[in-house]
Structures are given as structure tokens and as C-alpha cells.
Amino acid sequence: MGSNSTSSAESNCNGTYLTFQYSLYATTYIFIFIPGLLANSVALWVLCRFISKKNKAIIFMINLSVADLAHVLSLPLRIYYYINRHWPFQRALCLLCFYLKYLNMYASIFFLTCISLQRCLFLLKPFRARNWKRRYDVAISAAVWIIVGTACLPLPILRSAGLANNSESCFADLGLQDITMASSIGMVTAAELGGFVLPVVIITYCTWKTRKSLQEFQDPPQNIKERKKALRMVLMCAVVFIVCFTPYHLNFPFFMMVKQRVFSNCSFIRNTLCFHIISLCLANLNCCLDPVVYYFMTSEFRDQFSEHGNLVIQSCLHCKDSTLEIRQRKENLQTISLECLDVPTQCDEMVI
Incomplete structure (x- = not known):
């Protein structure tokens, strides 16, 4: 639920209004926007146009890229x-930009989980x-989009109270509507169990089973190579999950308890709010890290990206060479024109 605004309980503590959040958020989003936009646009283009639809987890990768791109496109407004x-x-x-942030977070969590689970399942049960x-x-x-989209709807609704009081405020400065302790506990439990604990258990299990299968089975080199690729894929999903989403979900229960007074x-409140800001910045990094999963863990994606990337580079170099050639011809024509002005008789003989 991410806000970093102060409630009435927080305002009783001097210095809990964290002004550094503005510069930190702006710097983080500026740093993420261009790489995230380029990486996810290229990834979506390659995945949709050049990758065989029979490739494992291709549908989940496309949806993951769409989720990242939707959030990245909202970053200029945040900046x-x-x-x-x-x-x-x-x-x-x-409210839409606020909604897209959490839609991206939990859609990414579920699609990374789906990728890990499918690769592990197909490796253990090839038939x-x-x-x-x-x-x-x-x-x-x-089903993931429906579940995540519905589950994230209460987030902008709970934060819309701040807009009613101050139409010039948004994002971190939005207030949080007062809700009962029971509702708060239910929300935290659903977010932590469904959006964090369950995916962590699945990804950890998939990583363990994939690594175990690589150690136990004595397969031909081709099968061993496939198992290593599956292990790299699952490990990469685990790394993205740990780096981007674990800090936020570890701090989220304490953040909600601060909001519930x-x-x-004051020291604990200040540290909780500071860590909440940092964890939200880390959560945004998944927009740049997810394309790494496609590139390094999918050989077909890497081959197609390299092939078409080389074509683009070659086209640019060809255009550059053509431009230099045209410029050289213009200079030669200008030289001949000047010579014609100086010695018209010789020019007539050259024309003849």
C-alpha cells in the first residue's frame, strides 16, 4: 500500500516528515525510466514477433513485459x-498511476512464480x-490479471481521501483512510500470504527441486544443458524476487501498524517510514531486472535479439556510410564547379 505521508500519530513525532523522499523517488524513477522503457519495449517486440510460441514460459514473459511497460509509461508523471x-x-x-504501481508489483510476482513453477514442472515431468x-x-x-487487478483495487480507493482534501497532492502525499484494525489485519494477511509467502515458498521449492535434479540424474549432455538452463531461469527469478519484493513485504506489516497508531x-516510526521509502524504490527496479530474465535465460530470445540488433547496427552503419559518400560527392561536384569557373575552356573539353 505505499504511501509515506504522515498520519496524525506520526505528526506527534518531530522530524517524521521525510523530505528526502521527493529527491529519492525522482532520482530512482529517472534512473529507471529510459532503461526500463527501452528494455521492455524491445523485449515485448522480440517476444511477440520472433520467439516461437512453443517456447517454454513465453506467454508469461509477454505478460510480465506488459506489466512492466504499463508502470514504466506512468513514471514521467511521477517524476x-x-x-x-x-x-x-x-x-x-x-489514482490510475498509483494503481499501476501495485498492479505491476503483484503481477510481476505472480508471473515470475509462474515462470519458475512451469520450468521446474516441465523439467521434472517432460511428458x-x-x-x-x-x-x-x-x-x-x-486468471492472474483478474485476481491481481481485483485485489489491488482497494489500494487507490483507500488513498483517495487525500485527493478530496488537497487536489494538488498525489502519490506519497496522499492520506490513508481510517479503517478498522480487523480490516487492516485482513489486508496485511492477504498481501503477505498471497503476494509474498506463497510465491516465496513456490520459488524456493522450484529452485531446490531443479538443483537437486541436476545433481541426482545422470543424463546425456543435451539433457544436462537443458537442466542447467532451467536452473538459471529459476535462480534469476529468485534473485529478482529477493532484491525487488522481499524488503517491501518484510516492512509492510510494520508500516501498517504505524498507520494504525x-x-x-518516534525512532521506530521514523525508521519504518524510511525503510518503506527505500523498499518502494527497490520494488521499482524489477522493471529493469525482468528483461534480464528474458535475455540471459532464454537462448532463443538472446539469439533473436543479437541477430536483429546486429541488423539494426548494420543498417545504421550503412546509412552513415551512405551519408559520407553523398557528402564526398557533393564536395567533388563543388570542386569541379569551381574549376569550371576558373578555366571554362577546359571544362567544355571535359564535358565534350
Whole structure:
């Protein structure tokens, strides 16, 4: 649920209004925007156009890229707000950008989990992989979007109270509606168990089983290579998950308790809010780290990216060579023209 604004309980502690959040958020989003936009745009282009649809986890990768791209496209508005500390746009646009942030976070968590689980399952049960239909992945992806999209809807609703009081505030400066302790506990439990603990258990199990299968089975070199690729894929998903999403979910229960005025210690409140800001910045890094999963863990993606990347580079070099050639011809024509002006008789003989 991410806000870093102060509640009435927090305001009782001097210095809990963390002004560094504006510069930190703006710097983080500026750092993420260009690489995230380019990497996910290229990844989506390659995945949709050049990768065989029979490739393992391709549907999940496409959906993961779409989730990242949707959030990245909203970053310029966030950058504008944190630099100017003023929101001149519609209230609905603020809530939409707020919603996309958490939609991206939990969609990424679930699709990374799906990628890990599928690679592990297909590795351990290859016969099931042969009979697996692409429509199954499409159905699973649709279910993920419906579940995550519905589960994230309360987040902008709970934060819309701040917009009613101050239409120029958005994002970190939005207030949090008062909710009962029971509702708060239910929300934290659902977010932690469904959005963190369950995916952690699945990814950890997949990593362990994949590594174990590599050590136990004496397969031909081709099968060993496939198992190593699967292990790298699962490990990469685990790394992205740990780096981007673990800090936020470890701090989230304490953040909600601060919002519910459970704690009165000013130092603890300040540290919790500071860590919440940092954890949200780390959560945004998944937009840049997810394309690494596609590139380094999928040989077909890497081959297609290298091939078409080389074509683009060659085209640019060819255009550059053509431009230099045209420029050289112009200079030669100018030289001949000057010579014609100086010695017209010789020029007539050259023309003849």
C-alpha cells in the first residue's frame, strides 16, 4: 500500500516528515525510466514477433513485459510530481498511476512464480511438457490479471481521501483512510500470504527441486544443458524476487501498524517510514531486472535479439556510410564547379 505521508500519530513525532523522499523517488524513477522503457519495449517486440510460441514460459514473459511497460509509461508523471511537488492533472490520473504501481508489483510476482513453477514442472515431468497447450498459459495469465487487478483495487480507493482534501497532492502525499484494525489485519494477511509467502515458498521449492535434479540424474549432455538452463531461469527469478519484493513485504506489516497508531516510539516510526521509502524504490527496479530474465535465460530470445540488433547496427552503419559518400560527392561536384569557373575552356573539353 505505499504511501509515506504522515498520519496524525506520526505528526506527534518531530522530524517524521521525510523530505528526502521527493529527491529519492525522482532520482530512482529517472534512473529507471529510459532503461526500463527501452528494455521492455524491445523485449515485448522480440517476444511477440520472433520467439516461437512453443517456447517454454513465453506467454508469461509477454505478460510480465506488459506489466512492466504499463508502470514504466506512468513514471514521467511521477517524476514531474516529485520534482515540482504539485499535481496539475486530473484526480483519476493520479489514482490510475498509483494503481499501476501495485498492479505491476503483484503481477510481476505472480508471473515470475509462474515462470519458475512451469520450468521446474516441465523439467521434472517432460511428458507433461509435450502435451501442454499454449491456451493453458493464456488461461492462467488471464486468471492472474483478474485476481491481481481485483485485489489491488482497494489500494487507490483507500488513498483517495487525500485527493478530496488537497487536489494538488498525489502519490506519497496522499492520506490513508481510517479503517478498522480487523480490516487492516485482513489486508496485511492477504498481501503477505498471497503476494509474498506463497510465491516465496513456490520459488524456493522450484529452485531446490531443479538443483537437486541436476545433481541426482545422470543424463546425456543435451539433457544436462537443458537442466542447467532451467536452473538459471529459476535462480534469476529468485534473485529478482529477493532484491525487488522481499524488503517491501518484510516492512509492510510494520508500516501498517504505524498507520494504525500501534507504535508510539518516534525512532521506530521514523525508521519504518524510511525503510518503506527505500523498499518502494527497490520494488521499482524489477522493471529493469525482468528483461534480464528474458535475455540471459532464454537462448532463443538472446539469439533473436543479437541477430536483429546486429541488423539494426548494420543498417545504421550503412546509412552513415551512405551519408559520407553523398557528402564526398557533393564536395567533388563543388570542386569541379569551381574549376569550371576558373578555366571554362577546359571544362567544355571535359564535358565534350
